[in-house]
Amino acid sequence: MDVNSGHSSPVMTDSPQISNSRLTVRQNRLPPYSSSTAASQNNNLLLTVPRKKTGIIDDVKANAWLDAMIASSPTPAIVNKDNISSDATTDMTYHEWTLKYPSALNTFEKIMSVAKGKRIALFLDYDGTLSPIVEEPDAAYMSSDMRTAVQNVAKYFPTAIISGRSRAKVYEFVGLSELYYAGSHGMDIMSPAGESLNHKHLSRTVSMNEQVFIFLPFCFLQYTIRFLICDFGKFQGKDVNLFQTASEFLPMIDKVLCSLVESTKDIKGVKVEDNRFCISVHYRNVEEKNWTLVAQCVDDIIRTYPKLRLTHGRKVLEIRPVIDWDKGKAVTFLLESLGLNNCDDVLPIYVGDDRTDEDAFKVLRDGPNHGYGVLVSAVPKVSNAFYSLRDPSEVMEFMKALVTWKRSLD
Numbered sequence: 001m002d003v004n005s006g007h008s009s010p011v012m013t014d015s016p017q018i019s020n021s022r023l024t025v026r027q028n029r030l031p032p033y034s035s036s037t038a039a040s041q042n043n044n045l046l047l048t049v050p051r052k053k054t055g056i057i058d059d060v061k062a063n064a065w066l067d068a069m070i071a072s073s074p075t076p077a078i079v080n081k082d083n084i085s086s087d088a089t090t091d092m093t094y095h096e097w098t099l100k101y102p103s104a105l106n107t108f109e110k111i112m113s114v115a116k117g118k119r120i121a122l123f124l125d126y127d128g129t130l131s132p133i134v135e136e137p138d139a140a141y142m143s144s145d146m147r148t149a150v151q152n153v154a155k156y157f158p159t160a161i162i163s164g165r166s167r168a169k170v171y172e173f174v175g176l177s178e179l180y181y182a183g184s185h186g187m188d189i190m191s192p193a194g195e196s197l198n199h200k201h202l203s204r205t206v207s208m209n210e211q212v213f214i215f216l217p218f219c220f221l222q223y224t225i226r227f228l229i230c231d232f233g234k235f236q237g238k239d240v241n242l243f244q245t246a247s248e249f250l251p252m253i254d255k256v257l258c259s260l261v262e263s264t265k266d267i268k269g270v271k272v273e274d275n276r277f278c279i280s281v282h283y284r285n286v287e288e289k290n291w292t293l294v295a296q297c298v299d300d301i302i303r304t305y306p307k308l309r310l311t312h313g314r315k316v317l318e319i320r321p322v323i324d325w326d327k328g329k330a331v332t333f334l335l336e337s338l339g340l341n342n343c344d345d346v347l348p349i350y351v352g353d354d355r356t357d358e359d360a361f362k363v364l365r366d367g368p369n370h371g372y373g374v375l376v377s378a379v380p381k382v383s384n385a386f387y388s389l390r391d392p393s394e395v396m397e398f399m400k401a402l403v404t405w406k407r408s409l410d
């Protein structure tokens, strides 16, 4: 059975709205996106949010908007046609889905038979991959066991964390200086301390003190302090390289961030997160009846910024620059920097759980740097990935298995 083809299939798709046109690309207000990223547009779901029409929110668009918001972070339980949640049905559906996206643990031997004689490069998403999804974004800590697993795997394979969060924040969570980090959906890339990014597009070298992240409730204060502490001293006496594709957008992002904080301050549960080159507006803790209000606030602000676009993550609206850059581009950049691009003896593996990770899965599936995307999901979803893992604990097992395999070769 092709679990992705049936209309009645419980398989989640990240772009049902595209196929039935209920959510549309913001063609009127945004410049055309590069054709090379047309597929990533689909994956990222550019949204048309409900607009006020003579002071009344458009019901049709509002309903579509709510559908998208509700679908943005499915719970593992799948409801069967009688609307009764059934573990057996859920297990069977998941099992059928894994025929198309096999478990990377169950097929580990097969993956390693391909990896034999090749150099593995590992790319890891953070939220939902290394840490479980939690209500409070600032509390998405990874366990110390997970940290150890990442640390061990990085001893054997070049390893990068690629996240929608700010690079500084994800570094603060992971805390391993030997890794590559790509924050803001790949728009802010940093080499490990003491190593360089050997790439023709390299921008500048800065000291590790720029990694210090101080959370302050008032964004203007946060930014003032960030610039004051920038470039003071060194971290373990070592410099790091940075590659930032969207620096010119920073003043605009700062302005929009302040406006969003102000305009949503009266909506209980909203959290506006500063991801440096992007902004996340979280509605996970907002009462569902107020979700349209959140959408309205966001749209009222970004409608005046044609150089920004809106994408949809797990109970989060993400505002980012309209540039031809995403996690897939970041993977390609890192492979080039590492001298691992277009090599037959390299096997890149990318593990992630979110829509933005699909750009990276696609690059590894279709691009010259052939590799494997591994989707982390407890529910069936349509994906560009080759393999699947159920949750972060399986991601940890997978990394341990990689280490054991590598040690067995030595």
Ligand SMILES: O=P(O)(O)OC[C@H]1O[C@H](O[C@H]2O[C@H](CO)[C@@H](O)[C@H](O)[C@H]2O)[C@H](O)[C@@H](O)[C@@H]1O
Pocket (backbone or CB within 6 Å): 125, 126, 127, 128, 132, 133, 134, 135, 136, 137, 138, 140, 162, 163, 164, 165, 273, 275, 280, 282, 284, 313, 314, 315, 316, 318, 354, 356
């Ligand atoms: O690319 P990622 O590392 O997966 O980051 C994507 C977003 O992750 C975070 O939000 C998500 O995780 C939170 C903590 O579990 C959860 O509360 C939220 O509902 C999720 O959307 C992060 O806070 C965002 O800024 C990232 O864009």
